[in-house]
Amino acid sequence: MNRVDIRAEEVPIPHWKGAAGNYIKSILNNLGHKDWTVSVLLCNNKYIKTLNSEYRNKNEPTDVLSFPLGEKGPGGAYLAGDIVLSLDALNENVNFFKVPLDEELRRLLVHGILHLSGYDHETNESGEPMLIKQEEILLGITERII
Secondary structure, X not given: OOEEEEEEOOOOOOOOHHHHHHHHHHHHHHOOOOOXXXXXXXXXXXXXXXXXXXXXOOOOOOOEEEEEEEEEOHHHOEXXXXXXXXXXXXXXXXXXXXXOHHHHHHHHHHHHHHHHOOOOOOOOOOOOHHHHHHHHHXXXXXXXXX
């Protein structure tokens, strides 16, 4: 059984926390992942900027970061790693891309899980294989979070 832990730093826990956890489990099931443990940290731009600067040498906020762990844990669970998602950047993306909040949240969660699954991309161009896979998953899992 897949496990998802969602917490918040410097932002209140959103009312959709439970639905987001269920959506992440649907993504994991879609990808064929069994007994994965994923941690999600929701934060603001200030917090994620610090992480982006420290771990990627980019002194700017970003929307989502993934930190793969990839270790076996107690009871044989696979400790996949951590996803950090800025709620500020989420809202900025909604306005910039003119998409519904729920859609963009689902997109960022899929993106983070794909990185934990070993996918990567060189650019943000839509032809990148990881981004194609991301959009396929979004079309395939239509349950709403918000």
